[in-house]
Amino acid sequence: MKTPKVHRIALLFNANKMFDHEVTAGIAAYFGSTRAAWDLFLEEDFRLRLSGIEHWQGDGIIANFDDPAVAAALSRTSVPVVAVGGSYADPAKYPAGVPYVATDNFKLVELARQHLIDVGLQRFAMFSVPATGENRWAQERENAFRSLMRGDQLDAGIFRGCGTSVRSWDEAVQGQIEWLRGVPKPVGIIAVSDARARQLLQACIIAGIEVPEQVAIIGIDNDPLVRRLTRIPLSSVIHGAQEVGRAAAHLMEQMLHGVRPPHTPIVVPPAGVDVHASSLYQLIKHPNVMRARHFIRQYACQGIKTEQVAEHVGVSRSTVDADFRHELGCSVHDVILxxxxxxxxxxxxxxxxxxxxxxxxxxxxxxxxxxRVFKRELGCTPRAYRDRVLRERGQVAPA
Structure with missing residues (x-):
C-alpha cells in the first residue's frame, strides 16, 4: 500500500483572539474528521509571527488576512495560500488571486440589530473601535450598520471612543459614559466585538445607567471568557468561525491535489445569537422596578435577598415587592431566583x-x-438537564 504524501501546512493566526481561535478549531475539526495527511506548523505560544515566512519551504499556508501585514508578507511566498477574514461590501478589497473564506460582517450586524428589534427597541447605536488598518473588519461592520439604518431612514449613531491601555483607561471610560448619557433612551447598542461590549456594559454600571431597561447591549464574537468578566450576562452574535476554518482547510486540501480554487470568496453566515440579560429589554415604567432589576442582574448570584434590593432602591421591602407585583406580576424573590x-x-x-x-x-x-430548585422549576435534576442539552448537541457529558 502506497503511503500518502504528508503535506506541511502553516497556520498563521493569533489564537489569543476569539475569531482566530475558533477558525483554528474548525481547521482542527476538519483535520480530525478527514484524517488529512498534514503536518501543522504553528507558533508554540499560538501568537502570529511573520518574520521570514516568505522563505518557508512548506506546502501551504492558511492565514488571517484581516491584518494587512499578513497579506503583504504572503504576497511574496510561492506556496499555495488560503486566506480567511471578514467580508467586504466592495469586492475590490479582497486580495487578488488568493482564495478567501469570509465571515459575513453584514449578516453579523443585521442579526444583532434584528434581535434588538425583536425585543421591542426602536432606537439603535453602535460602539466601534478607532479606525486603523488592522480594524478593517470593524469598519465593515460600521458600514453595514449605516446601510441598515439608512434603509429604515434612521440616523446611524456610531461612537468609536479611544483605544484602551493602562494610561488611557480612565479617559476611555469617561468618554463612553459621556456618550451614553447623551444618547436618547431606551436604546439598543451593537458593539463591534464582545470586548467593546464588555467595556460599555462596565461604563453603564459605573454611571448608574440601567441595562437593559435604558441601554440594551449586544456584542459580536460570543467569547466565553469575556462573558465571565461581566457582572451582567452579555448577549452576543455567534460567528460561523469554525465553519470558516473547516471551509478553508477543505480548500487547501483541494489545492494540494490540483483542484483550482473558486474565483469568488466563500462567505459564511453567523450561527445565531446567544441571548442573555444584557439585551433582554423589557418596557418598565416604575423607576423602583428598573433600579431593582439592574441591581439584581449584577448581584443575584452572590446571594442577595429582597431586603438588600429594597435597601439599594431606598424603599421598604413591602414597597418594592408591591411595585414588582404590580409591574411584573411576581415578587422580588421570584426575579432573583x-x-x-x-x-x-x-x-x-x-x-x-x-x-x-x-x-x-x-x-x-x-x-x-x-x-430541589431544578425539580420544582424544570421537573428534572441538574444532571438530567445537563445530559439532555449536551446530548442534543452531540457532546459527551462529563462524568
Missing amino acids: SFKLNAAKAGLESGDCSIADVALGSGLTSIHNMH
Whole structure:
C-alpha cells in the first residue's frame, strides 16, 4: 500500500483572539474528521509571527488576512495560500488571486440589530473601535450598520471612543459614559466585538445607567471568557468561525491535489445569537422596578435577598415587592431566583464545570438546593438537564 504524501501546512493566526481561535478549531475539526495527511506548523505560544515566512519551504499556508501585514508578507511566498477574514461590501478589497473564506460582517450586524428589534427597541447605536488598518473588519461592520439604518431612514449613531491601555483607561471610560448619557433612551447598542461590549456594559454600571431597561447591549464574537468578566450576562452574535476554518482547510486540501480554487470568496453566515440579560429589554415604567432589576442582574448570584434590593432602591421591602407585583406580576424573590436558575442552566450547558461548582457559582449554594430548585422549576435534576442539552448537541457529558 502506497503511503500518502504528508503535506506541511502553516497556520498563521493569533489564537489569543476569539475569531482566530475558533477558525483554528474548525481547521482542527476538519483535520480530525478527514484524517488529512498534514503536518501543522504553528507558533508554540499560538501568537502570529511573520518574520521570514516568505522563505518557508512548506506546502501551504492558511492565514488571517484581516491584518494587512499578513497579506503583504504572503504576497511574496510561492506556496499555495488560503486566506480567511471578514467580508467586504466592495469586492475590490479582497486580495487578488488568493482564495478567501469570509465571515459575513453584514449578516453579523443585521442579526444583532434584528434581535434588538425583536425585543421591542426602536432606537439603535453602535460602539466601534478607532479606525486603523488592522480594524478593517470593524469598519465593515460600521458600514453595514449605516446601510441598515439608512434603509429604515434612521440616523446611524456610531461612537468609536479611544483605544484602551493602562494610561488611557480612565479617559476611555469617561468618554463612553459621556456618550451614553447623551444618547436618547431606551436604546439598543451593537458593539463591534464582545470586548467593546464588555467595556460599555462596565461604563453603564459605573454611571448608574440601567441595562437593559435604558441601554440594551449586544456584542459580536460570543467569547466565553469575556462573558465571565461581566457582572451582567452579555448577549452576543455567534460567528460561523469554525465553519470558516473547516471551509478553508477543505480548500487547501483541494489545492494540494490540483483542484483550482473558486474565483469568488466563500462567505459564511453567523450561527445565531446567544441571548442573555444584557439585551433582554423589557418596557418598565416604575423607576423602583428598573433600579431593582439592574441591581439584581449584577448581584443575584452572590446571594442577595429582597431586603438588600429594597435597601439599594431606598424603599421598604413591602414597597418594592408591591411595585414588582404590580409591574411584573411576581415578587422580588421570584426575579432573583429566575436569574440564579438561568445562570445555573448556562453553567450546566457549557459542560465545563462540575455540578457542585455550578451550584456555587449561580448562587444556589449547594447540589442539594440546586436539585430541589431544578425539580420544582424544570421537573428534572441538574444532571438530567445537563445530559439532555449536551446530548442534543452531540457532546459527551462529563462524568
